[in-house]
Structures are given as C-alpha cells and as structure tokens.
Amino acid sequence: QVQLVESGGGLVQAGGSLRLSCAASGLTFSGYVMGWFRQAPGKEREFVAGITWSGGTTRYADSVKGRFTISRDNAKNTVNLQMNSLKPEDTAVYYCAASRIPVVVASSSAFGSWGQGTQVTVSS
Numbered sequence: 001q002v003q004l005v006e007s008g009g010g011l012v013q014a015g016g017s018l019r020l021s022c023a024a025s026g027l028t029f030s031g032y033v034m035g036w037f038r039q040a041p042g043k044e045r046e047f048v049a050g051i052t053w054s055g056g057t058t059r060y061a062d063s064v065k066g067r068f069t070i071s072r073d074n075a076k077n078t079v080n081l082q083m084n085s086l087k088p089e090d091t092a093v094y095y096c097a098a099s100r101i102p103v104v105v106a107s108s109s110a111f112g113s114w115g116q117g118t119q120v121t122v123s124s
Helices: none
Strands: 003-007 008-015 018-025 033-039 048-050 057-062 068-071 078-083 091-099 120-124
Touching: 003 008, 003 091, 018 033, 018 091, 018 120, 033 068, 033 078, 048 068, 048 078
Parallel strands: 008 120
Antiparallel strands: 003 018, 018 078, 033 048, 033 091, 048 057, 068 078, 091 120
16 A cells, blocks of 8 residues: 655745655555645645656656755655745645656646645745
C-alpha cells in the first residue's frame, strides 16, 4: 500500500521560507514521478511542481517559478519542496502525490497516490 506523508508546513511571514518534505513507502519510489499540489479554501487543487524519477526534469506552475524548488532523494524515498519568498497567496494545504506516468503532467488526474496534506500559512 502506497503511503505518502508530508511534513514541514507551518506559519511564516511573507518573504520567509519553508521546506516541505514527503516520505514515501509501499512503492518503488524511483519508478514514480512525484509532484506537489496545493488547495486553498474555496479553490480547486492546483499543480505546484513535479519531478521525474531521475530528478532530471522538473516542472513548475508559473506562480511559483523562481521561488520554489522541487528535489528528490531516491535513496531515502523522499521528495522536497523548498519554498522561498513566500506570499500570502501561497497559503494552502500542500499535498504530495505520486504518478506512474513517466513525464510530469500538471494535472491531479495524472497522480494516483496522495498524502494527507500539510498546512502552509503565510501572513502579510
């Protein structure tokens, strides 16, 4: 059974940084594309970033380009999201997700396994 567990969320002031981590188990981690999504109150879940199995290709939402960095450690079965220059509009629940599709697809429908989410709140 695939299990994804996020950590690292919290409250931060605008301009600050947070690092989210996702620990994966129950899957051959190196065979999965990994992604981060977020969902703000009253809004649909949206793609934030994704990374291929080798880490050689990453993809970002335009809203986070240049501020967020996704990375993975296949030896530790973890994927991270470094978030810098945070803005109040980044406030959301952030979800880790895994996909068997070998390219990064910026759609939640491409990801079959999900974590429970971690809250990120950015105060102005």
